[in-house]
Amino acid sequence: MNRTTRKGGLDLSKMRMFPSQVSMPLRRHGVDPVPELAKVREEEPVHKLAHLFGLNVWVVSGHAEAKSVLADSTNFSNDIRPLVGSDPNKPSEGIGGLGFTDPPDHTRLRKLLTPEFTKRRLARLEPAIEKIVQDQLDLMEAKGPVADIVSDFAFNVPFLLIADLLGVEESDRDRFRALGPARFDLSGGGIGVFGSASESRDFLFEIVRKQRKNPGDGLIGSIIREQGDDIDDVELGGLADGVFLGGYETSASMLALGTLVLMRNPENFERIRNEPGAVDAIVEELLRYLTVVQVAFPRFARHDQDLFGQQVKKGDLVAVSLSGADRDKEVFGPDAEEFWPRRAPAAHLAFGHGMHRCVGAELARMELRAAFSALAHRFPDLSLAIPEEQLRFRDFSIVYGVETLPVQLHAAEPEQVAG
Structure with a gap:
């Protein structure tokens, strides 16, 4: 049997590399999606990317078309299990989590998380967010005059917050920290992605089993106390895994790439320091402009259907390009390809x-506002320490990011400039 197939069809988890024909929605030039994506959106917002292993692969890049598909659970399913081989004796090899679940299971599981992510509940996290951010800035200051925003700040802030939120003990955090980035890197094919996913879920199942005996103060312990045996370890581990995925790598990429964009024009940090409320609009425009989660969870057609003029067959994979939809000129104006922090509000799809x-959308906003505000006040002269063209970006990842972002924390002294 071919390694890419199993009984019933394609097995994504066995693929050693993803075909280049489907890579276009994940490619960028710097922070910008490749021009081919804009061309496809303008000419054919529902576009057939490829026919692979008997499966049509479509990309939806128009904003209106994307919203329609994302909201449609009647004609599309998120259940990816038919395309992933699994061993029923090893639950961590399954998929689970909200992103790959359909109603009614999705409805039941999401109800367990929603109360934890209301604005009222999240307000209690503000002091913790502020402390985490300030502590990381202190460490950067001590390390300076040059620091790496990626490793010294962008990954540490969301990691510490999510570990606290879930209730992961200090002794488990080193292992926890290493589990995120590989989950989105498609350069090694499905073997790398699904192998990393299995390791991450194994770890979280261990945490859940430990907290069954002694529930902690975080989200995992809270759900165990409230639900007891009504939720099993696999479901709870999947929920925790989704919170981890949604709150770690994505926020880290937003913090790093957002800092890069803001440093291009000193006025951005100046506005954050001096204009009340400016950071809110700047964060929303960064979310739209960067849309670091490049494609939404895959959808599968439940039946043959007409999708905005295209004939989609039952079982076809439909990928929604969030980064493409968020550059749609029909919604965001003729300058949609530009970062414009004074842009009139419009409904971006950065959170789907x-x-x-994303159930944690408001938490992400709180985190970004706190982090960019603190950076602007602590390091008003923050600047790149190397030419931007020397930066290396993640070339083929569902969550787009930059590998390193070396920055000069303070303006050079006059004698340094002269030297």
């Missing part, structure tokens, strides 16, 4: 849309 919209 519909029932699978």
Whole structure:
């Protein structure tokens, strides 16, 4: 049997590399999606990317078309299990989590998380967010005059916050820290992605089993106390895994790439320091402009259908390009390809849309506002320490990011400039 197939069809988890034909929505030049994506969006917002292993692969890049597909659980399913081989004796090899679950299971599981992510509940995290951010800035200051925003700040802030939120003990955090980035890197094919996913879930199942005996103060312990045996370890581990995935790598990439964009024009940090409320609009525009989660969870057509003029067959994979939709000129104006922090508010899709919209969206906003505000006040002269063209970006990842971002924390002294 071919390594890419199993009984029933394609097995993504066995693929050693993803075909180049489907890579276009994940490619960028710097922070910008490749021009081919804009061309496809303008000419054919529902576009057939490829026909692979008997499966049509479509990309949806128009904003209106994307919203329609994302909100449609009647004609599309998020259940990826038919395309992933699994061993029923090893639950961590399954998929689980909200992103790959359909109603009614999705509805039941999401209800367990939603109360933890209301604005009212999240307000209690503000002091913790502020402390985490300030502590990391202190460490950067001590390390300076040059620091790496990626490793010294962007990854540490969301990691510490999510570990606290879930209730991961200090003794488990070193192992926990290493589990995120590989989950989104498609350069090694499905073997790398699903192998990393299995390791991450194994770890979280261990945490859940430990907290069954002694529930902690975080989200995992809270759900165990409230639900007891009504939720099993696999489901709870999947929920925790989704919170981890949604709150770690994505926020880290936003913090790093957002800092890069803001440093291009000193006025951005100046506005954050001096204009009340400016950081809110700047964060929203950064979310739209960067849309670091490049494609939404895959959808599968439940039946043959007409999708905005294209004939989609039952079982076809439909990928929604969030980064493409968020550059749609029909919604965001003729300058949609530009970062414009005074842009009139419009509904971006950086957090998705519909029932699978990111449950932690408001937490992410709180984190970004706190981090960029603190950076602007602590390091008003923050600047790149190397030419931007020397930066290396993640070339083929569902969550786009930059590998390192060396920055000069303070303006050079006059004698340094002269030297």
